[in-house]
Amino acid sequence: MPKVEYTIQNLESCRCSNCPVRESSNCIAGKVAELGQISSSGGAQRMPAPQAVQMLFCSQAVGKSECNDLNASMACNCPGCPVWSVNELNSTYFCNRGAAS
Secondary structure (H helix, E strand, O other): OOOEOOOHHHHHHOOHHHOHHHHOOHHHHHHHHHHOOOOEEOOEEOOOOHHHOOOOOOEOOOOOOOOOOOOOOOOOOHHHOHHHHHOOOOOOOHHHHOOOO
């Protein structure tokens, strides 16, 4: 299985931000508020630190969320995510289990 790279393209394609598991987490909401949006400076996008991003959990750079209030009984968005399909992943709930390997 290919390893998912931590790139701006993958962050922009990632569907974690619309995932019910992630959306139900107060911990992630707080971390996202701290991070703000991926900013642009002089036309060049700057990448946030991998550990600050609460999405793209399937990448080795980000991996499992540090948040403990994720509800894994909710449906995960992974199968509908372009990053998941392009990288031919076959697992879900990376936010609870860690990066694709």
